[in-house]
Amino acid sequence: MLTFARTPSKATKVINNGDHLNLSVQTDIWYLCGRLKMTLDPKILSFEEVSKHNRKTDCWVIISGKVYDVTPFLDDHPGGDEILILATEKDATEDFEDVGHSQNAIDMMKDYYVGEVDSNTMPRKNTYNKPPSSTTSAAAQASGSSSTNILTFVLPILILVLAYALYYFANKKVAVSFTHL
């Protein structure tokens, strides 16, 4: 059983047989205080701010609206570090869930928790990371398909007109040759 002394720098570990050991666990206490503060008063971060942490030496991911600093975990991540770096600058919830992480993995996440992402700053789904030329290519595609439509409509008419012209001139030639007889 572990109980904490009222002084900030000392904790008393009470062992089952009644012995009392004074242990200096200041760091543990500060750590627990920090965790408590984070839970009660979470840090709200904008998507832009979180997105700056997008490399091997500084890697933050967003999963279910929560921000995790996974930098110390990169080398130990069973899925590899690259996949975590690729999961930055976006909502990685789907990527995380698609893998089907175990309960153990989910329990580990609290060690890397930084805060909450401000949902108003999140990019809208399916609009983020679109290639900038998408509008142009869509327009090009649209104009391409409209010209194809015109061709399919005009081409048969052209063929008909040509066939009629051939028929007409061929008949005229026969008539002329008959008048010369």
Ligand code: HEM
């Ligand atoms: C705080 C965040 C994360 C933690 C603590 C974490 C932890 C883990 C752990 C413990 C495993 C081993 C398998 C398991 O127990 O489920 C694992 C596997 C894996 N993780 Fe993560 N992960 C995190 C985020 C992500 C993200 C964002 C991705 C993005 C796709 C990802 C992709 C993978 C992949 C591909 C595997 C390998 C699965 C396999 O080979 O079976 N992880 N992760």
